[in-house]
Amino acid sequence: MDGSGSSQRRCADAIIDTLESVGVDVITGIPGGAISATYDALVGRSAIRAVHVRHESAAGFMAIGQHKARPGALPCVFVTSGPGVTNLMTGLAAAHGERTPMLVIAGEVPRSRFGRGALQEGSAAMLDVLSMVRSVTVSREELSLPGAVAHRIALGAERARAQRGPVFFTLPLDVAVATVQSTSTLARSTSEPALDEHALLAAVAELRRASNPLILVGAGARGASALVRKLSRHLGAPVISSPRAKGVLRADDPYYLGVFGYGGHTSASTWLAEHRPDVTLALGCGFSEPSTNSWSPALTPSRSLIQVDVDPSNMGRNYAVDIPIGADCSRFIEALLARIPAGPSRADLTGMRLLDADECQRDRSPLRPERVLTVLQSELPKGTVFTSDIGEHLLFAIHYLRCDDPSEFWASTALGTMGSGIGAAEGHALADRSRRVVSICGDFGFQMYGGELSTCVQEQLPVTFVVMNDSRMRMVEAGVQRIYGRGVSMLGPRVDFAAIAAAHGAKGYRVETVDELRAALRAPTTGPVVLDVCIDRTAAFAINGRVKEISNFTAK
Numbered sequence: 001m002d003g004s005g006s007s008q009r010r011c012a013d014a015i016i017d018t019l020e021s022v023g024v025d026v027i028t029g030i031p032g033g034a035i036s037a038t039y040d041a042l043v044g045r046s047a048i049r050a051v052h053v054r055h056e057s058a059a060g061f062m063a064i065g066q067h068k069a070r071p072g073a074l075p076c077v078f079v080t081s082g083p084g085v086t087n088l089m090t091g092l093a094a095a096h097g098e099r100t101p102m103l104v105i106a107g108e109v110p111r112s113r114f115g116r117g118a119l120q121e122g123s124a125a126m127l128d129v130l131s132m133v134r135s136v137t138v139s140r141e142e143l144s145l146p147g148a149v150a151h152r153i154a155l156g157a158e159r160a161r162a163q164r165g166p167v168f169f170t171l172p173l174d175v176a177v178a179t180v181q182s183t184s185t186l187a188r189s190t191s192e193p194a195l196d197e198h199a200l201l202a203a204v205a206e207l208r209r210a211s212n213p214l215i216l217v218g219a220g221a222r223g224a225s226a227l228v229r230k231l232s233r234h235l236g237a238p239v240i241s242s243p244r245a246k247g248v249l250r251a252d253d254p255y256y257l258g259v260f261g262y263g264g265h266t267s268a269s270t271w272l273a274e275h276r277p278d279v280t281l282a283l284g285c286g287f288s289e290p291s292t293n294s295w296s297p298a299l300t301p302s303r304s305l306i307q308v309d310v311d312p313s314n315m316g317r318n319y320a321v322d323i324p325i326g327a328d329c330s331r332f333i334e335a336l337l338a339r340i341p342a343g344p345s346r347a348d349l350t351g352m353r354l355l356d357a358d359e360c361q362r363d364r365s366p367l368r369p370e371r372v373l374t375v376l377q378s379e380l381p382k383g384t385v386f387t388s389d390i391g392e393h394l395l396f397a398i399h400y401l402r403c404d405d406p407s408e409f410w411a412s413t414a415l416g417t418m419g420s421g422i423g424a425a426e427g428h429a430l431a432d433r434s435r436r437v438v439s440i441c442g443d444f445g446f447q448m449y450g451g452e453l454s455t456c457v458q459e460q461l462p463v464t465f466v467v468m469n470d471s472r473m474r475m476v477e478a479g480v481q482r483i484y485g486r487g488v489s490m491l492g493p494r495v496d497f498a499a500i501a502a503a504h505g506a507k508g509y510r511v512e513t514v515d516e517l518r519a520a521l522r523a524p525t526t527g528p529v530v531l532d533v534c535i536d537r538t539a540a541f542a543i544n545g546r547v548k549e550i551s552n553f554t555a556k
Contacts, residue, residue: 011146012037015105018150020047022157024076024103026430027051027068029061032080034120035107037080037176043163051430051459053423056084061412061423062430063102063166065387068410070433071223074157080378081170085129090417092166095135095258097259097414098115099219099311100112101160103167104137113146122170124296129170138165140477146178150361164311190395195335200326203306206279206323206340213237214277214344216299218258220284220309220329222406226285227333229253236343237281240268242291243413244321245284246402251352257509258352262290262413263398267353272298274385282307286314290413295319298483300326327395333459361402366536369396370466371442375514376466377402379521380436387411389421389441392475393468395541397440418442419449422465426452429461436462443469452499453504456528463528464521467497470535478540501530508532 001543012141015038019027028051031039042050053476056079063075079088085106095102106129109118122129128333130140139159145509149171158168215237217228225248232239232255240260257267260272280301285291286309292299293317306323307315308329315324325332346510354360360374373396376386382404388397390413396530404410410428412420425439473490480487501508503513508530509520522533 006177010037010041010176011149011180012041012367014180014337015153015171015176016045016048019103020151022047022154023072023074024048025073026077028053028427028430029078030056030059030080030084032120033076034081034109034173035084037173038105038107038171042384043347046386049145050078053426053455055449055498056087057089057091057419058423058426058452058455059095060088060095060102060166061219062427063091063095064098064100064412064420064425065410065424065429066431067100067102067427068407068424069385069428073431074101074103074160075427076105078107080107080120081109081117081122081129082127083245084120085122085128085132086185089132089136090415091420092133092168094415094417094420095166095451096136096138099414100166103160104169105153105157105461106168106400107169107176107499108142108170108172111172112174113418117492130168135227136166137168137262140165141420142170142172143175144172144518146175146180149175153163158308163461173289182340183281185368195327196325200332200335200339203324203325204336206304207235207281207336207340208281208308209238210235210277210303212275212278214272214301214368215239216241216280218242218283218285220286220311221245221248222284222450224283224330225290225406226259226338229255230543231333231337232514233345234340234342234346235281238260238271238346240272241454242285242288243311243398243411244291246398246401246409247406250404251402254349254351255346256352257506259320259398260291260296261293263395264293264400266355267294269298273368274408277301278303280305281399282309283333284309285319286311288414290416292318300555303497305396316455329359330348332493341497354470363510365456365513366534367512367514367517368536368539369393370400371497371514372466372468372517373397374481375517376438376521380438383408383435385410385422385425385435387421387425387428387437387439389439390416390418390443391442391473392539392541393440393442395475399541418445420448422449425463425465426461429456429463430459438466440465440466440468442474443467443471443497444492446448446497447493449494450500453501453506453528453530456539458513460527462526463531465528467500467530467532468535469495469497470537471495472537473538474540497530497532501528501532506530510534
């Protein structure tokens with residue numbers, strides 16, 4: 001029975017109807033027996049299409065990329081029971097850490113088979129997958145009543161958007177194929193909580209008294225770029241950002257001192273050391289380890305910290321907050337600008353400075369990451385989206401990539417998962433094919449998730465994978481050596497990623513010189529490309545706060 005117009009049809013068909021109504025247009029995942037009915041319900045549908053990944057975790061990473069490319073989109077993932085869910089866990093945890101609205105529907109064996117040792121059973125009698133996902137979802141439930149399934153999924157979509165996180169459902173196969181009546185779904189809610197006027201006025205009073213204010217922007221301020229720029233001039237306040245807020249102010253803005261945290265800029269840390277702020281206004285920043293350079297005391301203002309965030313769990317988690325304000329950053333800034341007079345302009349601010357600007361222009365072999373990143377930006381079109389995977393290359397990317405808009409850079413520092421930047425690049429390209437996407441990754445990370453290249457080929461996604469290939473786990477190896485003064489070898493065999501690309505049906509180039517890099521970037525292409533870039537094995541980022549943090553606990 002299909003889902004085209006009959007008053008009675010399978011629950012699986014009603015699920016697809018509901019997903020269409022809440023704005024889902026792409027489903028990523030891997031089919032399997034327990035989820036087969038919902039995949040069957042997609043047959044003949046044009047509003048939603050299925051994209052098959054090569055590993056379920058990648059579907060979670062792709063959801064992050066989809067949402068970053070189209071913030072109004074609601075990513076949806078289908079996985080089968082048992083190992084389908086356990087494989088998804090890392091991607092699900094990454095999406096939860098990145099506050100990504102997301103629906104997951106996991107197939108389950110029929111209820112009559114619960115507790116009987118059915119193949120891939122995930123019920124409470126066996127794996128108990130609902131308990132497994134408890135800490136990495138905003139809600140989770142088994143869909144056990146066929147007539148209520150559409151309603152529960154519609155509510156789940158509302159919850160995912162409102163609470164900005166994954167909502168997880170298990171769907172027993174017997175429920176999926178049960179017959180249900182046609183029902184209408186809920187309309188989306190657009191109401192927002194009122195801005196706390198008392199807290200707003202308290203913030204106004206503190207900022208009016210401030211003699212040396214500072215604006216700290218995090219990922220929650222990514223949608224408020226123009227307002228942050230206006231506010232910095234209005235208050236006469238310099239701006240520093242977390243790694244995930246790169247681009248909220250343009251790289252050449254004199255009020256922007258750069259990133260503070262992992263991969264950060266000396267212009268930000270030096271200013272904090274020499275000009276301790278009396279009032280800090282934190283916009284959408286959760287004060288995590290990567291965004292604070294391992295909770296540096298330099299961020300503590302002398303008088304008051306004002307924290308603005310839509311997520312109450314971020315309030316006061318790592319720094320004492322004097323004025324907490326639960327609000328969207330754009331809405332708060334607009335209200336603040338209307339209530340506070342303009343302060344003096346700042347001619348003493350000279351913007352962001354790099355650790356080694358000369359290295360960005362120096363041609364030598366083997367290549368240095370700084371030079372590779374500079375050439376990428378000079379050769380690729382304006383507006384190219386860069387994602388970075390986790391590794392030493394991430395610190396270089398945070399520091400040396402120059403972004404004029406927050407949509408131009410993303411890295412998963414919430415969980416710090418190898419492979420996250422690869423999947424996010426896929427998801428971004430899937431959601432927005434108008435922009436070239438560049439995934440900066442390491443050789444070990446690409447070996448973990450490089451199979452996703454097949455998904456890119458199948459979907460002809462415009463992704464360029466820049467593999468910083470030094471045949472070693474550089475970040476971990478160097479960190480262990482710094483902490484303990486010794487370490488096991490973390491070298492690996494030299495992998496020919498260009499050949500791997502060709503084997504998948506993608507274009508691949510081995511790159512050893514700047515000229516070869518430029519030629520590869522200028523070669524015409526519409527689909528995925530892999531650049532196997534031979535990197536200087538000694539290249540290490542000069543500052544790594546995480547090494548110092550770990551050393552605090554391991555020093556003898």
